[in-house]
Every structure is written in structure tokens, then in C-alpha cells.
Amino acid sequence: MKIHYQQENVRTIEYDVDGYLTGIDPQGETVAKFKTVASVAYNAQYGTPITKDGQFVFIGTWERGLFCYSIKDQRLIWKQGPGRVRHIILVDSSLIVEMAGRGIYKRDATKGELLQVLKMPSIDRFTQLNESELLAGPLRGKYIHYHLPTLQPK
Template sequence: MRIEFLPRLLRIHYQYENVKTIEYDVDGYLTVYNRDDKKVAEFKTVSSIAYNAQYGTPITEDGQFVFIGTWERGLFCYSIKDQQLVWKQGPGRVRQILLMDSCLIVEMAQRGIYKRDVKTGELLQVLKMPSIDRFSQLSESELLAGPLRGKYIHYHLPSLQPK
């Protein structure tokens, strides 16, 4: 994923088969382009360009769903094909989202790490960690997060079991 910051626009490039680029404008409109640079969707979201510029916005590799985290209203899943909200979970201060095969690993400010089902948003697991200053995906199967009781923990993904 590569992110470009343009005047009034955030552009995120992907290497997926069905999606090449998504763009956010300052009014919260999301535009999706396929590999041929053809516009396949454009719709209004709860997006905030300033917030989503921190880490990009996860999109499923099949190009079906896009996930948007907000600081005040929580986590949102949109269908790219239908251009509609699929589910929302909140309120909550979403800081970062990692997309795994069938789940999302979400860093929530002052709460911890939440594991959610991609298709339903259902909460699958919670790791309470009120103060996170490190949340880094080390590889496809490893996450470093913390501190928890003064220690940084190395987790296996997507199970969130300590290594």
C-alpha cells in the first residue's frame, strides 16, 4: 500500500486484482478505481481525511469491503459494490486497523485491541490495554503491542495469542 497526500485529497494505492486505488476527498467521498483506472464506485462515507491519512484504510483483497475507523463514532464497513453501509460498531476511538483473512484487528484508544468479524462486525475477542504506544504488524502472522503491565507483547495473528 502506498499513500499520497494531495491538496484536498488522500489517494491510497493497492496491489489487488480488483482494486488499484481509492481516494478520499475532504468532504468524505470515497472513490474506487479498478486495475484499468476505471471508476467502479463513488459514495459518501463518515471518513475524515485527517484521521484516515494516519494509516490508510483497509480494503478486502477481493474488493468487496472497505473499513473506516473514526475517532468519535467508531468503526464502519462499506460495501464497494452496493456503495452502502454494511455495519457499524461504536462509539470508540479507532486508532489503527489491520485486516486479516476473516477478521479485523483494531487498536482502540484507551481500550485495547479488538478482534472483529469482517462481514458482521461481531466482536470476537478483546485484549484490554488502556494505554498502547506500540501497535505494529511485524509480519503476516505477528503483532507487537503494548505496554501491558509495563511489557510489550508479541502476539500471533490472527489468534491474538501471546508468542
């Protein structure tokens, strides 16, 4: 599975069925290869964001939660539960994470600390419209248009 980016240090990441992630720079050279919790079927469906500088990658899992790895150092930086991670959006220094059956969690990207929770037991729409807007829901029968990264309704 390959995911392509526009970052200057990492242009592509690939991961295999065993969870090994390979980072490839714009010249096609391998800059990292290490074991992660990635799953080809799962992470291909919900995405794997990396920071703009190409230094960190964020991987969500259904069973174990959210993980941050250093691409440069090829090591786990932090991990946070609970599981049931579906979508991850990286906005500035925040991760906006859809948690199935729980809602939307906002975490600090550098430490993984929980900053905000919007409880939403059933989400069937979680779409980043542009750099500063998210559409999610339903919440009490309505879809909500949120400002990113504050998660304030528009």
C-alpha cells in the first residue's frame, strides 16, 4: 500500500501486511523502514497523516488506539487509547480523530494529550472540506459544520 504526500522530506510511505512502514524521499531513496501497528486493509481505508516536515507519522488502529512514530528515528514517540480510530486529520499541531461509537477527539500532535472531546455516538460523515472546515455528524439528527482546528461549530 502506497500513500503519497507533498512534504519535502518524505514523498511516499508504504506499509506491508506485517506493518512495516517504508518512507521514501522525493528522489526515490528509502529514508526509513521500521515496524509499526499499521494494517494494510485498515490504514488504506482511513489514511495515515504525516507532519508537514515529514518527521512524524500517525497511525490509528481499531483495537489499540492512536500511535505517533518518528520517521527520522524510526521509533514510537507516543500511543494513546482507546481504540476504534477511524479517520485522522492533522491540522497545525492538532490531530482531529474520529472514534467509532465515541465521537471526535482532538489531541495534541506532539504529545498525544487529549485536548477536547465532542461526543457523537454515531458518525456517518467525517469530511475535511478544506484546511479550516470539517463536516461531521449526525449529532441529534443534524450534520455540523466545524471550524478547524478549534472544533467550534460554524
